[in-house]
Amino acid sequence: MANSIWTIEEFTCPGCGMNYSATREEHTEPHAGRFKCSICSGVVHAWSGKHHFFSWETVKTKPPVFGRRWAGVD
Numbered sequence: 637m638a639n640s641i642w643t644i645e646e647f648t649c650p651g652c653g654m655n656y657s658a659t660r661e662e663h664t665e666p667h668a669g670r671f672k673c674s675i676c677s678g679v680v681h682a683w684s685g686k687h688h689f690f691s692w693e694t695v696k697t698k699p700p701v702f703g704r705r706w707a708g709v710d
């Protein structure tokens with residue numbers, strides 16, 4: 637079968653809260669693996685089954701609120 641389905645999923649590190657996205661690929665055979673946080677080395681996601689995750693990237697969410705108070709109309 638040549639059709640592969642890729643979906644993007646997001647995960648949050650349980651250790652430091654960093655957000656990651658990864659591409660999930662469906663396979664016909666079982667794979668197992670895990671991804672560790674590059675910041676705190678915690679296991680962000682571990683999987684086993686007929687899918688695999690690759691292309692892990694950090695997700696840039698909302699910027700920290702720092703600086704707000706300065707600019708704001710407090």
Ligand SMILES: [Zn+2]
Nearest residue numbers: 649652673676
């Ligand atoms: Zn982490």
